[in-house]
Amino acid sequence: MENAVDTRTDGPENRQYLGLRDGISARISAGDLKPGDKLPSERQLQSEFGLARGTIREALFLLEAEGAIFRRDRSGWYVSPPPVVYDPTRWEGFMSYVEAQGRVPATHTIRTETLPADPLLSEVFSRPLGAPLHHIRRLRSVDGRAVLVEKLIVDAAITPDLLDFDLNTSLTAILKRKFGITVARNQISMQPCALTGNEAVDLKQKSGLPGLALQRVSYDGHGRVVEYDHEYWRHDAVQINVDLRVR
Amino acid sequence: MENAVDTRTDGPENRQYLGLRDGISARISAGDLKPGDKLPSERQLQSEFGLARGTIREALFLLEAEGAIFRRDRSGWYVSPPPVVYDPTRWEGFMSYVEAQGRVPATHTIRTETLPADPLLSEVFSRPLGAPLHHIRRLRSVDGRAVLVEKLIVDAAITPDLLDFDLNTSLTAILKRKFGITVARNQISMQPCALTGNEAVDLKQKSGLPGLALQRVSYDGHGRVVEYDHEYWRHDAVQINVDLRVR
DNA sequence: TAGTCATCATGGTCTAGACCAATTGCAGAT
DNA sequence: ATCTGCAATTGGTCTAGACCATGATGACTA
CATH class of the missing domain: 1.10.10.10 (Winged helix-like DNA-binding domain superfamily/Winged helix DNA-binding domain)
Structure with a gap:
């Protein structure tokens, strides 16, 4: 200087x-x-x-x-390092698409638990109130920098012993190999937001850092809800690319 | 208080x-x-x-x-008022989807000009260097609040007198009715960003306001590039919803 | 060698002012 | 009624401090 x-x-x-x-x-x-x-x-x-x-x-x-x-x-x-590119239509999991861009991904599982479905989740999963659902909270990093916090919810009825597997790897891969489940459709919603509360704490950031909140509902080939996902990205860590046929 | x-x-x-x-x-x-x-x-x-x-x-x-x-x-x-919901797969234009949400949209054309294609644009539109392209800069509001700045580029060869029409209405409608052009595919890229420079000025905001930058390349049924679009949204004004088949 | 602990550097929070520039509202003029 | 211009209000920028909480470092200890 x-x-x-x-x-x-x-x-x-x-x-x-x-x-x-x-x-x-x-x-x-x-x-x-x-x-x-x-x-x-x-x-x-x-x-x-x-x-x-x-x-x-x-x-x-x-x-x-x-x-x-x-x-x-x-x-x-x-x-800042350059952002990673994220194409929700080519979802092969965080680990593989970050690696494909020559970066080093890592996943840290913060907490897992199995909880009964509340009214909202019962509605989302089309399952009775109180049906067991796996909740997974993970922190994901690129090149050693935490870039997103993820709150995953999966139907325990179709993935009974999911929490026994190593969740620091690709969940997509586990669902496919261990349970024969693949995702055919995603419904995605996203908004720019401020990272606050737990999200800011997990990302070790001061409350108020700009971010991108992304919610995803994943369906398998039969239209069954497989996964309900909330992601909170650092604003500077991601670029979204999609290719769409207009309806 | x-x-x-x-x-x-x-x-x-x-x-x-x-x-x-x-x-x-x-x-x-x-x-x-x-x-x-x-x-x-x-x-x-x-x-x-x-x-x-x-x-x-x-x-x-x-x-x-x-x-x-x-x-x-x-x-x-x-x-702040609630954000507007924006589904890039159901693109009927800003005016109609904002109205459909019970809000009042408005468009103000800031500037229009026809310029020769530079190397980048020549590449995007698959047209020779120097081919004429229409550039349109518009400011769009919801309920009287400016929410996004848009920089549109359209191939002048297929829309010769486009700039003679009233550009404060729906461009989608003009392309369809006057030129028989419809969009079949969109390639979209977006990143959270800070609104600075001209974008901040047009939105009457202090430099640094969080925003969402969105670039779109629109193709017609023949795979021809119809429109190249840069949008800069206020972060608090928009929520993106998409429904995707996974490839 | 590995762990512990005190120290220091760093960003985080807060105060108490000052002046500037744009907007707003009002008084007065037309 | 409408316009004009002044004055007040408001956020925008900047200074010059203070103390706090945590992360990083290096010396010391087991």
Whole structure:
């Protein structure tokens, strides 16, 4: 960081945090800072640019919102790696499609339990109230960075001993090999959101990080609901690609 | 705002902006504040809760990220309306699907021009370099609030006098009725993003507002590229629903 | 060698101001 | 009634501190 960037735009447009953003942004584009690199600390930037810490942070927040950098709590700011591409129509599981993009996927199972169906889930699965359902909460990472939290619900009636298998591998593969279940149709809903509460905690992020919430209902060839899934992605970790015939 | 909320959680978890967020959030859930209502000014909240303005703003930013409130520059903070649902597989145009949800859509054409194809666009449209393409930039609103900026590109060879029509109506309808063109397939890519630069300006938002960027390539029945579209949505204005057969 | 613990650096939270720029609302003029 | 322009209000930007909570580090211990 020896070459200080001139952040003075010196016009009616004198928003200093924009200048600082452009400066850091330029260093990233130029390759001075590469994905995974640590930025100077806020206090270093402060003395380097002669700005108050609040202004420095404003610029960092903006870069974070743009997906250019991310933070590790009380460790520092880092340059973001590129996002992974996710095509819901070619669903072969997280592990395989992340690997196919030359990245290293990992899955950590946070909790599993079998619970009786509440009214909503009873409706979704077309099963009686109280029917047993497997709940699985997993954290998934790319290249060592946690990128999404997943809450999976599967009908225990058709996958009785599912929780006995190693859930840190591909669930798709388990369903196919152990239970002969394949997915034929997905109904997907997604919204940009803020990651808060448990999701923020599991991703080790401050509450409020932008994210993408995705809900999926998966059906097998007979129209039976196989899986009900809630995913919470970091906003900077994913790009969705789909190819659709219009109805 | 007569019943002041007690924001003191008074524990190890004493992050006052979280308490304030919960307080405002509760008022919205309870119906004390309805969509479109204006919140008290930051300085009023300041004296009401006895917090520094920075802390008040922290809470407001969080609520904004959650999609609960939005701001109008130097006017105030307002409670967000519910998002519109958008199904890319049932594309009948913005106007009709927003209306179908009981909302009032509007379109404002910002600029139109016909430009020669650059290398990228030449590739996308499978047309020679320099072939004429219509560029259309539009701003679309729901219930009077600008929710998305759209940059459309259409092959001028198959829609010669397109720009002479009223582009504040449905483009889908114009393509169908005037040129006999219908869309059979869409290739869609989307990422959560930050709205900056021109997009932020057109939406009258401060740079950095979370958004959803969506690119679409539309093909007709012969596999010909009909339309190349870039959309930038406010994050709190849209929910995507798709129903997919898995390949 | 492996584990423990104190220390330090870092981001997270908060205060208490200041001034600026755009919007809004009102008073007055036409 | 409509327009104009001023003044107040509001959010936007910025400063200069303070203290806290957690992660990282390195020295020390078992």
